Amino acid sequence: MSDPLLQVRGLSKSFHSGGGFLSRRRSAHVVHEVGFTLARGEVFGLVGESGSGKTTIGRMLLRLIEPDAGDIRFDGVDVRALAADELRRLRRRIQIIFQDPFASLDPRVRIGEAIAAPIRLHGLRPAAQVRDRVMELLDLVGLPPGHAGRFPHEFSGGQRQRVAIARALAVEPELIVCDEPVSALDLSVQAQVINLLSDLRTRLGVSYVFISHDMAVVRHLASHVGVLYAGRMVETGPAAAIFADPRHPYTRMLLAASPSPVPGARRQRAEIRGEPPSPFSAVPGCRFASRCPFVLDACRAAEPPLDAFRDDGHQAACIRAGELAPVRPLSDDESLMSPAYRLRMDLLRQARGTAAPR
Template identity: 70%
Template sequence: MTGPLLQVTGLSKSYTSGGGLLRPGRRATVVDDVSFVIERGEAFGLVGESGSGKSTIGRLVLRLVEADAGSIVFDGIDVRATRSADLRRLRRRMQIVFQDPFSSLDPRVRIGESIAAPIRLHRLRSRDAVAGRVAELLALVGLSSEQASRYPHEFSGGQRQRIAIARALAVEPDLIVCDEPVSALDLSIQAQVVNLLADLRARLGVSYLFISHDMAVVRHLATRVGVLYAGRLVEVGPARRVFEDPRHPYTRMLLAASPVPVPHPGAARRIVLGEPPSPYEASQGCRFASRCPHAVPACLAAQPPLDAYGDEGRQAACIRAAELPTSEGARDDEALMSEAYRRRMTLLRDARGTRPA
């Protein structure tokens, strides 16, 4: 089928908290008019601070949470309009890998059975062929078939995440939502899991919605990137272009604040991002203006739309996008491509080919 694998348009979600019999609750907007597409075989990185709405978007796409507004079209199918048995069949093609691999696995169930259960549910193999398929999936993620009889607590964090990936692959999906899949792991194990995901995309052609707050990890895996701030996309484009020459001040500050495991005196200074706005507070203008070093009075007048910038399908929600200096001119001003970020990327590249822990 032609067209993108996933097309999200105008997606919005709010929650109401507090309140009582005589007092209305407070309404928090966590996802605000978000639109993006994921092409077949593409890894789309969704990056932003904690609380920016990234994980909520992943759950909205899979309809684990119902959206207030907007459309979700997966391979030509309206996800929000799909019901009951049709939705279950559709979800076979859309899977998720959660942040905490231990809580996503049933501690009472052997990992072989955890992987086999969705195969049986969707009747993807005959009864006699299920065990062989489980062994294939374990080998695909760097584990052995002998480990199928073990329980989750007998594995390390990195191994448990590999098991979660194998379980997601068991139903042969077209799209996997990776919700902070490496943030709970040590750096060296992070690199192994990220490299595994990259290899699986190359071998199987699976697409990813890769959600993370770690700019270095997203740069290593994603082909295109969407930067999310306070529930809104502020920049979208090819990963290489966004990281080489970001057009939104928030993207620049995220890059400058990227951590490094072993800092040294020669590293560029860190950027203090300050506190994000409250989701309960409405803003007429740009929500990033109070933290932006490039803000002007016009930024407070109206929320800038996510407009096209340059070529290659780039978009930026900043009225000064064309005025910002290039990455070379911005180094001293914002430590854009800081030594810390480059060293972190080097660690990830050096880990490619490392054997599974």
């Protein structure tokens, strides 16, 4: 990949608590040596359960949280080496939107003004053109320009997320970190906001790091995917490869638990069972072993490295990645089932040993 927009290597973070007079100091290791590369105009989907470290990673990219270790390069610039004023300039080029759009909108400020403020702050338009630019941005995100005088609470959740997107776009960013931007929305509204983000990517060439706990949501947008488990990347690669042939048992579990992306298909969700290991305790070997249907004694000996499974960049951190049965071709009956349901059936068969590993 030539000239990546964003290159992340070895990113790690621990949080510390206690250590006072009465309490023992405890460290939670929440992100372990995470790396990925994002080309300009592409979307990197970062997926994992709640608590897997997604938000921490997203915030470290803008240095809203300082990493303990690792390298972040944005357009060739070493983000961790930037002084305060350079960091401010960088935060125009990288924007972040949150699950709760209220987090970036002041409830007392009319949305037209909320969108205009960053344009003025960064001097992006002459004063006389700011109003027109706000109208243009509202139109771009599918809101009536006449709504500029309203307050955030006068909008629905989906509309409010559109306002947050317009505000992020106001500074003409090259990258937007989207942290679960649709997780709080109804399914039908989720699809609209995802379509909007997809459309903006095509029209404006903006790139995203798109964070979600839901594989189905990521599937619609991501060109590349990283699957995070307990702070570690356990599978990564081109989205097409991961959805067609997931290699890590955890990725398969996430896929099976995701609601069907096929409209009208059976909504059959598998349970995600078990708990990830505590970030306070070091797990010897594979950190997924306690929940993995394919676990062997050898899995607990050493942490499996994130190894290339194929030469298309598809990597999985599982010693059995190469032997798991592929997702099977469909019978006539099964072609009517949702992909999530089929995967779940596969997973059950494999766990029972009725489908022998390849």
